[in-house]
Amino acid sequence: MVDIFPKAKQVDVMLLLEGTFPYVSGGVSSWVHQIIKGFPDLDFGAVFIGSKADEYGEIKYALPPNLKHLQVHYLHDEHITPPVAPCAGDPHGFEILQRLHSWFANPHPDGLPAELKQASFYLKAKGGVDYSQFLYADRSWQYICSLYRERCTDPSFVDYFWTVRNMHAPIWQLAAIAGSLIPARAYHTVSTGYAGFLGGLLHHHAERPLILSEHGIYTKERRIDIFNNEWIQDNRNAMQRDPTEISYFRDLWIRFFETLGRFCYDASGQIVSLYEGVRQRQISDGALPEKISVVPNGIDVARFAPLRTARPAKPPKVLALLGRVVPIKDVKTYIRAIRVLVNHIPELEGWVVGPDGEDPEYAAECRALVLSLDLADCVRFTGFMNPVDLFPQIGLLVLSSISEGLPLVALEGFAAGVPLVSTDVGACRQLIEGVGEQDQALGVAGAVVPINNPQALAVACLSLLQNQQAWDQASQAAITRVETFYTQQQMFARYHALYQEALS
């Protein structure tokens, strides 16, 4: 494959991106795009980490001119095992590896053993443990066997062996990336996980600062995925199984991602949260409070302000869920709420505005749900629409998500005067009701409802759509709030200071 991406020999800020910009559209990707464009004086680089190339389509964003370097790595596609080469394994390297595992079991406040912070540990055959040793060395086999005997409560050694192998393989891939990446004056990751681990390695390897901007909590989202996926085996029989306990392999995966998260928190000099809730969670997950600052998202209000006059005086009987058609957005609850609403307002329409290619199976389920609820004439899957075209046509913006950060679409809707009805997730309550005396005095910019509750969602929408005064007040509160607290200029000012410190 020909590498058509821009290349440079050095950049100011290297962004480390996992499953987001430029291949996936969404809030985080838009934010990354916004940040790069917002600092035209800085040369940015980006490392995109994905799973498999065929899971991503074309690049979704126009690459800004100051994105001078982009390299793309697919962990599954690039997982090429070296030729089989039997060896004993470096005794010193494996001794350090054992210390690493002890540290994972009982993290010490002084942090990781120094040798393990270096990418070179994973790349060199002498004094370290390279990928070939991890796969083929006698010591590696013996170490895995001893850990199985000591810790594993699942009866299948075969599953244990392959779980350990598959789980750890990306570590060596990421170390290889860290070892060969062009120099940067600072590293900036937008999540923990693999990107965060790469950031930690780069920080120690190049001795340059690492900034972490965490929009959601990566570890929490992986944890939920692991709880629910079907492919992680549980080989215990009915007598061995306790319904209140998760299986050993699920627990192993959760601990793995928690460890990656701790490694990233440990390496980061500055940790940015979008709102107070994320900050608290980061602290409970091991981040030091003094490193964390809260910087909410901000938008270009001027871009959306002209839309206010283009909107009809009465609320249009059209609702829009603006987001990707993926399970985390809980589009199904939105569709169910439309069913309830149509009983009261037969001419009402519910639009699902966003790409549906990321999870085709879920998108198909949503379409099937529309048919089973007899809503074929009321619900439209419009695909991507420019918000500038969308906002004048809708009465309310709806977010039925089960997890959110601080959604940019909500801010954009606010700037256009569109009230928001949202589930009580992430910073949505803060956006709608305000936080602090001054903010709350601005009024309520919509309504907050519990997750997975179509009735509550429908009732909240109904009360705004059928009450002109409430709708007008919500619209005004939305405009004032975004203009006061969530402008792009405010966010850039905070990041300017962060970058100044990191680059100095």
Added chain:
Amino acid sequence: MSSLKLLIYALLSEQSALLSIFGTQPVWQRVFFFLAAHLLASVLFSLLLTASFPKRFISSRKGLLGLFFSFNFFVPVFGALGTLLLLLYFKWFLKEAERTEFSNVPLPPFLAESADLGSGMGEGGAWSRLRTLDLPRELRLKALLSVGTSSGHNSSRLLQHATGDSDDEIRLLAFNLHERQEQKIQQTISAELHELKTAETPELKASVCRNLAFSYWEMVYSALAQDDLRDFFVEQAAKYAEQALQLDAKNPALLVLVARIYLQKRDYKLASETIQKALSEGADPLKVLPYQAELAFYERDFKTVRRLLQQDATIRFRPGIGPVAQFWGVR
């Protein structure tokens, strides 16, 4: 009176009975004295034995008393000797052997493989843990995982409750478990709706409509929808049941479903008529019985409720309806 005194009187009575046989009085007097003293000794011995007998084995005190009395009275002398031996046994050996009901045994190897055997958790335990917000997250997650392994309306309600939890992780997990339960039924509905478009023969169409009616009803029965959405599912179930009945009017299972839909809609007259129709078409009377009882309850005819529930000897052991039947005095 103490046991020792009773024992002395019993022994003296038995001794008197024995001595009276060898006396010089006329025969009828000796027989009379023997019987009187032996009767007294037998009563005293049987009282003593009953009092000493381990309580956990006593199901009927009168029966036990009768047994010991017979043993003593109809087996003179030897009965008394046997009683003495039994008393000694009860007094000394049972007292020494404070029997433990449970003893520790090593786990069999297939169980010992598991590092930690959990105690498990019922619905009640899970409710109480999930409602207690200040419990550690790990404990509440355990409760949720336990709920996730079961199904039915209680489980759905609990998961629905947990989706409103203040802890992000709890509510996300609850949401996913709830969604998984709903997804199974939703997939059936979608597949049947698709099938309905292509169904050509009346038999096939009737079968698809029947499946759709039951699937929509399952959403209601499993408490996977509330308020307006539940009403919509009830209407859909009624609509497809009606269509299926037009093609298969004598299907007793469908008629029972229609009756249940009428019950849900509180149309008791039609529900009652449909139940009768289902019964006349061969519906299992025992399966229909709870709905008839429910109808009687709404009509405040509590005698009929009790009478109906008592018609099924096994109803008290069935999950769901069992506790209801027991409440109404079904033994």
